[in-house]
Amino acid sequence: MLFKLLVVHFAICSLINVIACDSDVPQLTDDDFETIISQYETSLVMFYAPWCGHCKRLKPDFEKAAQLLSRNDPPIALLKVDCTESGKTTCNNHGVSGYPTLKIFRLGKFVREYSGPRSADGIVKYMKSQVGPGSKELLTVDDLKNFINKDEVVIVGFFKKDTDLKKTFLQVADKLREKISFAHTTVEDILGNFNIKSESIKLYRPKILANKFEPAEIDFTGGDAVFELQSWVKENYHGLVGHRTTENSEDFKSPLVVAYYNVDYIKNPKGTNYWRNRILKVAKQFQGKFNFAISAKDDFQHELNEFGFDYVPSEKPLICARDANKQKFVLKEEFSIETFEQFMNDLLGGKLTPYLKSEEIPSDNSGSVKVAVAKNFDDVVTNNKKDTLIEFYAPWCGHCKKLSPIYDELGEKMKNEDVAIVKMDATANDVPPNFDVRGFPTLYWIPKNSSDKPVRYESGRELDDFIKYIAAHATEELKGYDRNGKAKSLDKDEL
Known part of the structure; x- marks a missing residue:
């Protein structure tokens, strides 16, 4: 029934010229949202605004995914709602506050926020994982061969009966289903053909990632x-040297060494593996001490900027690393197996100077609001022997611009106190790892001579507000304000 509904919809869209049917993604309105979405077993709804740039960028991938998923068994519907016109009430009812917002529904009931990739293939894989069991049951030898010959890592469980290990396998498959493909079998013919003598679980790497430095399958x-x-x-x-993408980058933890170059397993798998094999040869020597990955340089230009590179001039890999303390290091010499190996030995031995993105130290820093840059951070903030309030800002940030005159006035109020008022451009300088800056402006309070973590303001x-906070939290009572932030009366001697 569901498949017929989808076919009818696409047929109607191809026969009549209706704005709501300008793609393979049906557009729902306040009038029909509840009725139509309840007909789909599983659906992904994009709540959007026509003027939204992110929505426009997502649209072609969303439409391509809709085509692919309409042929899935069972089919998965991708739908959309315009939150500025015909779907205002629906968007409000579902708490949509930004665009695009993607939500998963089953038989018209909200299930969860979509947290998967935004590429067509990523959407397809993620949504397929939402349908049916977490592990696919394999019934024939061909089923298994087709499953392990995918262009992705897969996990297969081989079981002779319902055991505790099988129950554990199915639980894990359900937990990790959104990112990893699982399958299992109890068929004797499959077990015999693959020489499985007792229950086991195997990880199979795709042929495209095959190399001589690690096994193609792991038990x-x-x-x-x-x-x-x-x-x-x-x-x-991810193996010894994983293929790190914008969609899985959070899987790779420090200490991490990344080789940035023209990584492309679709258009140039041979060239991609040419360099990956050289990375693997060196990485094998440092296995267990560092994590390794390759990344497409064009996809991670923002990261390369953090290491001081506006572009990568060479076709050879550019090696960048972060140690366990998130300090950054760069291979300065042109890449070769020999230079990479030496770099890794020096990194392991603590012989390298960390790279620090920093503006130049101001020639005059005598203002009431001190300027911190990465190069002088310890002097201006950490070791200044004063209570300190620091603002991390971005030059383009509207909230920061609004705060600027107030912050300058605060600096004047505190210039005769044992308190430092400091600001730092967090887009032009590396922020120390003990300061969590995810938006602007972000402010922290650091008591003098304290070994405790900075306190977010x-x-x-x-x-x-600032004066009351500082007066209450200052290590020693302020000269000009009591602990409640009220100005003190000046003695005659001070007049």
Whole structure:
């Protein structure tokens, strides 16, 4: 029935010229949203605004994914709602506050926010994982061959009966289904053809990633605890040198060494593996001490900027690393197996100077609001022997511009106190790792001579708010204000 509904919709769209049917993605309105969405077993709805740039960029991938998923068994519907016109009430009812917002529904009921990739292939894989069991049951030898010949890492469980390990496998498959493909079998013919003598779980790497430095398949040797199997999958999924993309970058943790170059497994797999194999040869020597990955330089230009590169002039890999403390290091010499190996030995031995993105130290820093840059951060903030309030800002940030005159006035109010008022352009300087800056402006309070972590400033941003906070939290009572932030009366001697 569901498939027929989709076919009818696409047929109608091809026969009549209706604005709502300008693509393979049906557009729902306040009048028909509840009725239509309840007919789909599984659906992904994009709540959008026509003027939204992010929505426009997502549109072609969303439409391509809709075409592919309409042929899935069972089919998965991709739908859209215009939050500025015919779908205002629907968007309000579903708490849409930004665009595009994607939500998953089953039989008209909201299930969860979509948190997967925004590419067509990524949307397809993620949404397929939402349908049916977390692990596909394999019934024939051909089923298994087709499954392990995918262009992705897959996990297969081989079981002779319902055991504790099988139960654990199915639990883990359900937990990790959104990112990883799982399958299992109990068919004797399959077990015999693949010489499986006892129950086992195997990880298969795709042929496109085959190399002589690590096995193409790995056997799980742990127990039947869920955390053991889940940890094993995560530790081995990307291999010795993983293909790091914008969609899976969060999987790769420091200490991390990344080789940036023209990584493209679709148009140039041979050239991609030519350099990856050289990375693998060196990485093998440092396995367990560092994590390694390759990344497409064009997809990660923002990261390269953080290492001081506006562009990568060479076709050879550019090696950048972060140690366990998130300090940054760059291979300055042209890449070769020899220079990379030396770089890794020096990195492991602590012989390299970390790269620091920093503006130049101001020639005059005598203002009431001190300017911190990465090069002088310790002097101006950490070791200044004063209580310190620091603002991390961005030059283009409207909220920062609004705060600027208030912050300058605060600096004047505190210039005779044992308090430093400091600001730092967080877009032009590396922010120390103990300051979590994710938006602008972000402010922190650092008591003098304290070994504790900096305290995020969460109070108001008017002048009186700052003064009251500083007066209450200052290590020693301020000269001009009591602990409640009220100005003190001056003694005659001070007049």
